[in-house]
Amino acid sequence: MMNIDMRTRKSPMQKLDGRTKLIALSVIFVLVLLFSHPAYILALLGVVMVIWWSAKLPLQTIKDLFKYFLVIAVIILVVQIFFYPGQTELIRLSNPVPAIGFSGFITLEGILFGVAMVLRLVVIMIVAPLMVLTTPLPELMLALVKLKIPYRFAFIMTTALSLLPSIQSHAAIIQQAQLCRGITYDTAGKFFTKLRASVALLVPLILGSFRDSQTLEIAMSSRAFGAPVKRTFLLDSQFSKIDYLILAVTIAILVTGIVLRILGFGVY
Amino acid sequence: MDDHPPAIHCQQLDFVYPNGVQALSSVNLVIEPGEYIAFVGQNGSGKTSLVKHFNGLLKPTRGSVRIFGEDSSDKKVSYLSRKVGYVFQNPDDMLFCTSVQEEIAYGPRLLGMDHTEINQKVEHILLELGLDEHRETHPFALSLGDRQRLAVACALSLDPDVFVFDEPTTGQDYFGGKSIMNLIDQLHAKDKTIVIITHDMPLVAEHAHRVVVMSGGQIAMDGSPAQVFSQPEKLHQLSLRSPQVTQLAYEMGFTEQAILGVPEMVEWLSRSYLSADTTNPGSQP
């Protein structure tokens, strides 16, 4: 779980409206998928790193995250280096091996494209945490609602979030009960032991939690959930001048990006 | 001594939860095989935290817990569960199979017992706990009382010598509570060691042979029900009360020994009534 105490890290990022951040980071996500040229993606990564730095977030978080994506990054790099149909031959490894589609050469294009795809992975990987680590969840939910995602959908997300601690402690009790029945949760990982353990956890967890749904439903209707009136919110957010400025720049960049792409720039 | 180690032996046991709450401090406790012991105490006094050490669900932060002589700290719960069975308050947390007999067979199967042995064991337990007519039933279709019996059956299937029950009667009606207590008494009659947590003082007086009162993560009192319940002031300080019969007898002046149940009370009353009869002949017509 990403646990960084947001109150102790005041930064310009945290003062922005949730909507602004959501839009700006979505634009970065779109752009990184739009372009495939290593230079363009490197530039985007630069932007993301500047935001990361200005938000005063620790670099360690990126390293921690990267550990989970290391295997897939290596696969991407290796596959592109060996099999990308490039022209500029750098290193000759063997005769062509048509059966596996290998030309016998490692090409400059292959390396650059592999690097581009790995950089893309890195950007994709840290865009979402950037949002989350600088925005308290209630604010994030409010931003989603104000961006007109259906209220009931936002309600499900926020309710789920508030139910999470009780579900987690219920799951912990069930796991303890299973231990008492002879199940082992070996981390040394026998595949099938783990599988059996997840079965034994899910059935009582789902049945037990559904048993509580009636109570939740009563609580919801007693607070007039779904009453046909305009909702008001305890938290409110307002765009500041900075928000408008950043939104304007973001949209300009997006439009420029799309135009460049249509003109054929930034594609590899 | 080592030939007959105590069932449970806690020495200078401290336990601190990961969030820093100190739930137990310097608990020293010996439970001999065959005892019938009840843990009582206010909410949050550390009862559950203590008994979870008896089968390794929690490991001591400091001090030691030995279970039939074996140190619990490097033993797995799955291993210790064959010595100490733990029955959770909510039976539903323990059940996940699709029929009663599968549920009972689950543990023995994990232990690698062979097929015929498992069948015999399941058969035996079904009869013993009166669940044989439900053998094919889905556990969730059973009544709460039967689900609790099934949870006991699951613990029983691992053949433990000690049974721990965390609040077995909470949330049950009078007859449900009676029925589970009868079952526990039956287990005790078969030489099993019984550990129960409860808030129900009359239940303690009626069933247990020893009471441990917990307070603030420490053992505040330890003795037979008669000894513990004969100290109402001390209990009051710990926000507990003796059973009402005991209190009544105490208020009526019978302070030398705690009265634990209605039959004893009746006996005492009739005895004092009779003695009043004989020592006061003037009242006779």
Add this chain to the structure above:
Amino acid sequence: MSTQDPSNIVPPAQPAQVRTYKARGRIFGMSIAVMSIWAAMYIAASAIPALPVPGMAGMITVNAIMTAISGMVLGPAAAIANAAGGIVSMILFPYGFSAGPLGFLTVTMGGLVAGLLFANKWVWAAVFELIIIGAWFVNPQSWQTGMWMVPLPYSAIALLVILVKPLRDWTRRSILTQHKVWMWPAVFLMCTVGHAAEFMTTNTLVNWMFNLSWQYWVPTLPYWIMVDTVVILASTIVGVGVLIGLKKARLPNYADTLEQ
């Protein structure tokens, strides 16, 4: 006074009012409360690593099983509950999502296709299944040697169950009546539909994002088929347990809304 008609005591407008509230608290026949609980369990399950799978970002978590059975438990509403749970868990535990911020789409599709099929809205199930497969083949990357094979294990069974009427009816009936024996293979098929939709969406997203060529996809296919089969088998065991339990304990589940 005592012989008054009871209908005069209760103003008729009131039950209607209550009913509109209730109706608004439901989506596709499932209550919002149940969907929130499902989403919460989904988030909790994302934190429990079940199966470390080399080659995949992070690991398969318990929620792969939840996605596979969601359609049978919640019907089409599974899509919404999974999406809500998926978005929040992506926020809290980003390491399980190789498709980045779009990762929630995979679990949404898993719930959607299986849920629609279970609700007998098979035309819509087919439409979404074909969108997933189509999105794979639109990518020029997928025109390379042997790339046509990749969606096959994920869509062949799913399309059969969706499109062949006797098979579809038998599968739904066996699950709805909770047939003692046939329920198992039927739940297996339904889990296959759900898991396949999830996994094929993941494949399609990864293919678009990272342009991996056939030299990755084709040789790893047998390995993935193995992993997926295990997940589907586990989901079948959980699914049967959950569906029977929900019915026996009279707890909310989509099958009940079908009977009404």
